[in-house]
Structure formats: C-alpha cells, structure tokens
Amino acid sequence: MKVTFPHLGTMHIFCKAIAETAGIDYIVPPKTSKRTLTLGVKHSNECICLPFKIILGNFIEALELGADTIVMVGSGPPCRLGLYDLVQKVILEDLGLHYRWLTIPPRLDWPALLKNRDETRELKKELSLKNITTFPYALWIGWKKMMACERLEKLALRVRAREVITGRTEKMLQKALAGLDKAKTGRAIERAIIEGEKILGSVDQDRGRQPLRVAIVGELYTVMDPQINRGVERKLGEMGVEVTRTSWFSSHILRSLGVGRENRRERLRYYRASLQYLGYDVGAECNVSIGETILRAKDGYDGVVHLMPFACMPETTASGILDRVSRDLGFPVLTLILDEQENEGRITTLLEAFVDMLMWRRQRFH
Amino acid sequence: MRRIGIPKALMYYRFFPLWSAFFRELGCEVVISDPVGKGFLGRQSVAYFEDSCLPMKLMVAHCLDLVEKVDTLFVPRLISIHRKYIMCPKFRGVPDIIKLATGGQAEVMDEPFDFRLGNDPWGAFSRAIGQRLGWRSREILAASRGALRVQAKFEKDLVRRVNGLAIRDIFNLERPTPEATSPAGNLDVALIGHPYNLYDVDVGKDVIGMARELGCRIAIADSLDGYEIDKKVSTLSKEIYWSSGREIIGAALIFLARDDINGVVFLSSFKCGIDALLQEYLKRVFKGQRESIIPFLTLSLDEHTTVQGMATRLEAFVDICRDGKRKDAR
Ligand code: SF4
Ligand code: SF4
Numbered sequence: 001m002k003v004t005f006p007h008l009g010t011m012h013i014f015c016k017a018i019a020e021t022a023g024i025d026y027i028v029p030p031k032t033s034k035r036t037l038t039l040g041v042k043h044s045n046e047c048i049c050l051p052f053k054i055i056l057g058n059f060i061e062a063l064e065l066g067a068d069t070i071v072m073v074g075s076g077p078p079c080r081l082g083l084y085d086l087v088q089k090v091i092l093e094d095l096g097l098h099y100r101w102l103t104i105p106p107r108l109d110w111p112a113l114l115k116n117r118d119e120t121r122e123l124k125k126e127l128s129l130k131n132i133t134t135f136p137y138a139l140w141i142g143w144k145k146m147m148a149c150e151r152l153e154k155l156a157l158r159v160r161a162r163e164v165i166t167g168r169t170e171k172m173l174q175k176a177l178a179g180l181d182k183a184k185t186g187r188a189i190e191r192a193i194i195e196g197e198k199i200l201g202s203v204d205q206d207r208g209r210q211p212l213r214v215a216i217v218g219e220l221y222t223v224m225d226p227q228i229n230r231g232v233e234r235k236l237g238e239m240g241v242e243v244t245r246t247s248w249f250s251s252h253i254l255r256s257l258g259v260g261r262e263n264r265r266e267r268l269r270y271y272r273a274s275l276q277y278l279g280y281d282v283g284a285e286c287n288v289s290i291g292e293t294i295l296r297a298k299d300g301y302d303g304v305v306h307l308m309p310f311a312c313m314p315e316t317t318a319s320g321i322l323d324r325v326s327r328d329l330g331f332p333v334l335t336l337i338l339d340e341q342e343n344e345g346r347i348t349t350l351l352e353a354f355v356d357m358l359m360w361r362r363q364r365f366h
Numbered sequence: 367m368r369r370i371g372i373p374k375a376l377m378y379y380r381f382f383p384l385w386s387a388f389f390r391e392l393g394c395e396v397v398i399s400d401p402v403g404k405g406f407l408g409r410q411s412v413a414y415f416e417d418s419c420l421p422m423k424l425m426v427a428h429c430l431d432l433v434e435k436v437d438t439l440f441v442p443r444l445i446s447i448h449r450k451y452i453m454c455p456k457f458r459g460v461p462d463i464i465k466l467a468t469g470g471q472a473e474v475m476d477e478p479f480d481f482r483l484g485n486d487p488w489g490a491f492s493r494a495i496g497q498r499l500g501w502r503s504r505e506i507l508a509a510s511r512g513a514l515r516v517q518a519k520f521e522k523d524l525v526r527r528v529n530g531l532a533i534r535d536i537f538n539l540e541r542p543t544p545e546a547t548s549p550a551g552n553l554d555v556a557l558i559g560h561p562y563n564l565y566d567v568d569v570g571k572d573v574i575g576m577a578r579e580l581g582c583r584i585a586i587a588d589s590l591d592g593y594e595i596d597k598k599v600s601t602l603s604k605e606i607y608w609s610s611g612r613e614i615i616g617a618a619l620i621f622l623a624r625d626d627i628n629g630v631v632f633l634s635s636f637k638c639g640i641d642a643l644l645q646e647y648l649k650r651v652f653k654g655q656r657e658s659i660i661p662f663l664t665l666s667l668d669e670h671t672t673v674q675g676m677a678t679r680l681e682a683f684v685d686i687c688r689d690g691k692r693k694d695a696r
Contacts, residue, residue, distance in 0.1 A: 044646055045642055045645060045646060046642075047636065047637050047638065047639070047641075047642035048642045048643060048646065049639075052643075076607070077452055077607040077608075078452050078454075078455040078458075078607070078608075079455055079639075080639050080640075080643055082604075082607065083604060083606065083607075083643060085603075085604060086602060086603060086604040086606070086647065087643050087646050087647050089603060090646070090647055090650045090651070091646060091650065093650075094650045094653065094654070103604075277462060277466075278459055278462045279443070279461065279462055279476065280443055280445070280458045280459070280462075280478065281458070282455050282456075282458045282459045283455040283458065284455070286455075286459070311417075311637045311638075311639060311642065312639070313454065313455050313456050313639040314455050314456075316415070316417050316418045316456065317418075317455075317456055317458075317459035317462075317463065319416075319417060320415055320416070320417075320418075320459075320463055320466075321459070321462065321463070321466065324466050337417065
C-alpha cells in the first residue's frame with residue numbers, strides 16, 4: 001500500500017511525517033506544476049473550483065508514480081468542497097486509474113462511518129499492528145510539524161517585508177522548511193524550529209522600515225496554497241508589505257474538530273462583524289472574508305486582498321458585498337479572481353498598482 | 367392595499383403558486399416583475415452579482431424592476447426547502463445583496479426559510495410573514511393552508527402544463543391546466559436542471575417550446591416519485607446535500623434506466639457551482655452506460671447564449687434521439 005495526499009501549501013510536509021512515522025509507504029505528489037494544472041483542467045470544466053483541479057492533478061500525478069491509496073480530508077455542506085471526492089472518484093475511474101480512496105470524515109458520525117465501512121475493512125487487512133499502534137504518535141508528530149511549519153511561515157511574513165535583498169527570505173524559508181522536513185522525532189522538530197528561526201534571522205533586514213500592513217482573506221485553499229494564488233503572499237511581501245492571514249491548516253483543522261478556544265473566538269468575532277452586511281452564515285469563508293475586512297479596517301490595516309477562484313460560490317457573494325464595505329469604510333479592498341489561464345504578469349501588475357495606491361494613501365493621510 | 371412584489375426569478379419558478387396564493391388570501395396585491403429581456407446587463411445594477419451565475423444576476427434585475435412599483439419586496443432567505451437537504455449557498459446571501467442593490471427604496475421581506483427546522487416549517491414561516499403584515503394567527507393559518515392546496519394542485523398539474531401551455535403561461539395561474547396532453551409528440555425527451563433554467567425564458571430561451579416544436583413530449587423530474595429519486599441518490603458513495611443537486615442527479619439516473627425515454631437534456635447555468643460539478647459526474651455516468659443508447663446533452667446557459675445557437679444544438683440532438691429510437695424498434 002502506498003498512500004498519497006494533495007500537495008497544498010506545506011501539507012505534504014506533515015502528511016509525509018505522519019505516514020513515515022507510522023511506517024506506512026507513501027508517495028508525495030510532484031510539486032504542483034503547469035502539468036498538474038493542465039491535467040486537472042483537462043478532466044474537469046472551467047467553472048469547477050480551481051482547488052479541485054489542482055488536487056485532481058496532484059492525484060493523477062501521484063497515481064502515475066505508483067501510489068494506490070488516496071487520503072483526503074472530507075468536508076461537509078454547504079459548499080462544493082464536501083463533494084470533491086464524489087466527482088474526483090468518477091473522473092479517476094474514467095481515466096482507468098486504479099486506487100483506493102480514504103475519506104477522513106470531517107465529523108465522526110454514523111452515516112459517515114457507514115459510507116466508509118468497506119474502505120475501513122479493506123484497510124485493516126493491509127495495516128500491521130505496528131502501523132496501528134504507532135498511529136497516535138504519528139499524528140502527534142504530524143501536528144507538531146504542521147505547527148512548526150506555520151511558525152516559520154509566519155516569521156517569514158514579517159522578515160520578507162523588511163528584507164534588503166529581494167527574494168532572500170523565500171530562499172531561507174525553503175531552507176528552513178527543508179531542515180524541518182528531515183526532523184524525525186519531537187526533539188528533532190524543536191531543534192529544527194530553532195535552527196530555522198536562526199536561518200530566517202540571518203536575512204538582512206531594514207529594521208527602520210514601516211511596512212504597509214495587508215490582510216489576505218478569501219477561499220481557504222486559495223489563500224493557503226501559493227500555486228493556486230500564484231504567489232500573492234510572496235509578491236506582496238517582496239513589495240515591502242507585511243502580510244497577515246487567518247487561514248492556516250491548524251486553524252481549519254481546529255475548527256472542524258470543534259476545539260481551540262482562541263481560534264473559535266477569533267472566528268466568531270469575524271462572523272459577528274459580518275452580520276452587519278450579511279444576515280446569515282453563507283458557508284465556507286464568506287462571512288469571515290467580510291467580517292475580517294471590517295475588523296482589519298478598524299485595526300488600522302492599510303488594505304485587504306480578497307482571493308477567490310473563478311466561479312466560487314460563497315466568495316462571489318462576498319465580493320459583491322466587499323465592494324460595498326470598501327466604499328462605506330473608505331478602505332481599499334482588492335479582489336483577485338483566479339483561474340487556470342492566469343498569467344502571473346497580470347497578478348503582479350494588479351498588486352503593484354494596489355500597493356502604490358496604499359503607499360499614496362499612507363503618505364497623504366499620515 | 368399593500369403591494370407585495372415577487373421577483374420573477376429563482377425559486378419563483380417553483381413556489382410562485384404558494385407564495386402568491388398566500389399573499390392574496392391575506393389581502394395583499396401581488397405584483398410580478400416584467401421579463402427583463404435583452405440589455406439588462408448594461409445597467410449598473412448587476413454590479414452586485416457581476417461574477418455570478420445568470421439566474422442570480424437576473425434576480426437583481428427583477429428586484430430593481432419592481433422596487434418602484436411596490437411597498438415590499440418578497441425575497442425570502444431560502445436556506446433549505448427539504449427536510450434534510452439544503453439550497454445552494456448563494457441563496458443565503460440573496461436578501462443582503464438585494465438590500466444593497468435597491469438601497470432601501472422598498473422594504474425587503476427576508477424571513478429565513480429553513481425546512482429542516484421544527485415540525486411545521488412552512489407554518490412557522492407563514493406565521494412570521496403574516497404577523498409582519500399585521501394579521502392574527504387564525505387568519506394566517508387559513509391562508510397558509512389554502513396556499514398549500516393551491517401549490518399541491520399546481521405541482522400535480524405541472525407536467526401537463528409544461529406539455530400543453532406556452533412557456534409564459536406555465537406559471538400564469540389564470541390559465542387553466544389543459545386536459546390530458548395531446549399526443550402530438552412521438553419522442554420522449556427528459557429535461558433536467560434547476561427550475562429557473564427550465565422555465566425562465568431569459569435563462570433557458572424556451573427550450574421547452576423548442577423541443578415541443580420538434581415533436582418531443584417533455585418529461586421532467588417533477589413527474590417522478592420523490593422518494594424514488596432520493597433512494598437512487600443515496601446509493602452514491604457520498605451523500606449529495608443540495609436538494610436541487612439530488613433532484614438533478616436522481617432524475618438523470620432514473621431516466622437513464624428507462625426505456626420510454628429517448629434522450630436526456632441537462633440545462634446548466636454557466637458559473638453555477640453545482641451544475642459544473644454535477645455535469646462532470648453525469649457526463650461520465652452516461653458515458654459508462656453507452657449500451658443503453660440514451661443520448662445526453664448538456665446545454666450551458668449564460669447571457670451570451672442565443673436562441674439560434676440553442677435551436678441548432680437541440681435539433682441535432684433530437685435527430686440523434688430519433689435514430690436511437692428507430693434502432694430500438696427494429
Ligand atoms: S469555497 Fe469556492 S473554491 Fe471552495 S469549494 Fe466552495 S466554491 Fe469551491
Ligand atoms: S444553484 Fe447554481 S444557478 Fe442556482 S443560484 Fe446556485 S450557483 Fe446559481
């Protein structure tokens with residue numbers, strides 16, 4: 001058995017860690033490339049979510065490399081995310097690819113378990129007792145690595161906005177993450193974090209700089225994966241903007257498990273703020289996108305970048321309302337709609353113009 | 367008399383009889399928007415749903431058409447119209463978008479409707495609305511029961527109306543339902559899709575009329591047993607949680623397995639999240655069962671769709687269905 005998983009953000013680092021620690025064979029899908037996207041696009045249609053296409057491409061490429069079991073975190077209503085697997089399965093079957101599909105249900109309840117019953121039975125045959133007994137430990141290692149990745153990424157967001165040599169932070173971040181990727185035990189992870197922070201700290205910074213502050217909001221995979229958003233986060237950072245975002249793997253996992261006080265409180269705060277414009281929970285990140293924008297404006301941020309994949313359902317609603325929020329509050333919001341034909345030049349141009357405008361505003365008003 | 371505006375868009379094409387009967391019983395004047403026709407896109411109004419599917423954009427246009435003619439716009443927040451399943455998430459934000467687009471020119475009645483809640487969701491919903499209009503429980507109850515009867519009768523008649531009336535009269539309650547359909551057609555074609563794709567001329571360009579003209583008898587999901595649809599869909603590897611999605615997939619699977627259907631047409635809206643996903647599913651299901659020789663056509667609708675283009679594709683499709691039928695007979 002060789003498991004595989006999507007290649008989103010830093011997800012492969014901690015998924016790999018889980019499989020490795022539990023002694024399960026795995027294949028990391030090749031880094032998302034043009035080919036990945038082309039494959040995803042070819043076997044779906046233009047109005048399907050961009051994340052769907054990238055994940056589909058990841059799976060096709062991993063299966064080509066010999067993976068035979070796909071692990072995917074399930075999701076629920078109301079958005080399309082919850083039905084990705086239903087459709088991806090028939091697409092892969094139609095391509096004549098053979099695989100086994102494991103959905104980790106977002107909530108462990110009876111219907112979910114029943115739908116997964118056959119898969120679970122199959123799986124039991126393949127796993128040794130050792131695999132199963134080490135699994136909790138493996139999960140813990142995975143969790144630790146995920147938190148470590150996020151810690152380094154968050155640090156990089158601050159450093160990047162102040163770097164003296166453009167592009168230096170990104171290089172160092174990759175180096176730090178590679179070191180982390182190699183760590184095998186809890187203690188090694190701790191060491192890798194310290195090491196990583198040192199590496200990032202070595203980047204020359206202009207400490208006197210007062211970078212613009214921008215929050216990125218929008219559909220979660222689009223915000224979290226640099227391949228889907230064409231490196232918006234990095235681009236903004238290298239234009240001297242300190243970027244903040246609330247979408248992280250940890251925050252979304254905590255939310256779906258229903259734990260994490262801090263995390264829940266923050267989300268609730270955004271949700272409440274959104275009610276002024278949107279009288280109901282629309283689902284996915286719609287309300288948070290709106291609520292966060294309102295609160296960021298109050299917190300003195302310089303602007304918000306709103307990311308949505310083409311034809312995304314909840315974010316379409318959000319973008320219509322954000323337009324109004326932006327006008328009401330006199331607060332700059334840039335909505336970027338991402339699709340498969342995106343050329344990076346357009347995004348860069350739009351971001352540059354946006355940052356110039358923010359600069360101009362700051363000079364004028366402060 | 368209070369004038370209530372019902373925009374002729376979205377779920378108008380399912381619940382108009384219910385809604386209008388209810389308001390009339392309560393002594394309101396019901397005003398319906400005019401068809402928007404061509405050129406509505408030029409108006410600044412649509413900006414609020416610029417990136418959305420056509421049916422949503424039309425909703426905004428219809429409300430703007432009504433706003434000056436009425437006191438209250440009826441734009442309920444439709445969360446769910448089924449015991450277990452939900453509506454497309456876009457419906458949840460509709461009243462908010464309408465409020466922004468109309469800028470407070472008319473009161474917006476945005477009571478949430480969630481059929482998953484409580485024992486009598488329609489009762490609770492109608493009570494909330496009736497009370498807002500200043501009526502007492504007893505009168506509201508009578509009105510809401512009467513309205514349910516109107517709706518039930520309409521639903522029973524729908525297949526006959528689709529086959530016997532011009533498209534603009536299907537939802538015109540003053541037109542009586544024709545007696546049993548004239549057996550004019552010799553080909554049975556099933557049309558599936560969201561109701562507004564089927565019945566709104568601005569979206570579906572009267573596919574129903576075109577197909578009838580080409581000699582087709584129309585079958586629709588409403589002619590199937592809802593329980594059967596539900597059972598069929600529940601056999602899939604994952605529970606589909608949109609009621610409209612279930613109806614589309616379930617109806618397609620049932621029609622696919624029936625010998626008395628010669629073809630299936632799926633009317634989908636461009637940029638509709640649900641349709642885009644289901645389309646990929648259906649395409650492959652039909653492909654896998656090619657032996658059954660039921661041709662399947664997906665028509666994608668948006669503001670650039672022309673009547674001409676649709677007619678051409680439909681004609682070609684009907685020809686294929688005819689061939690298939692002839693082969694079967696042999
Ligand atoms: S939020 Fe948008 S991208 Fe994500 S599943 Fe829903 S429609 Fe697709
Ligand atoms: S179901 Fe599709 S067509 Fe209908 S409102 Fe939602 S996205 Fe638009």
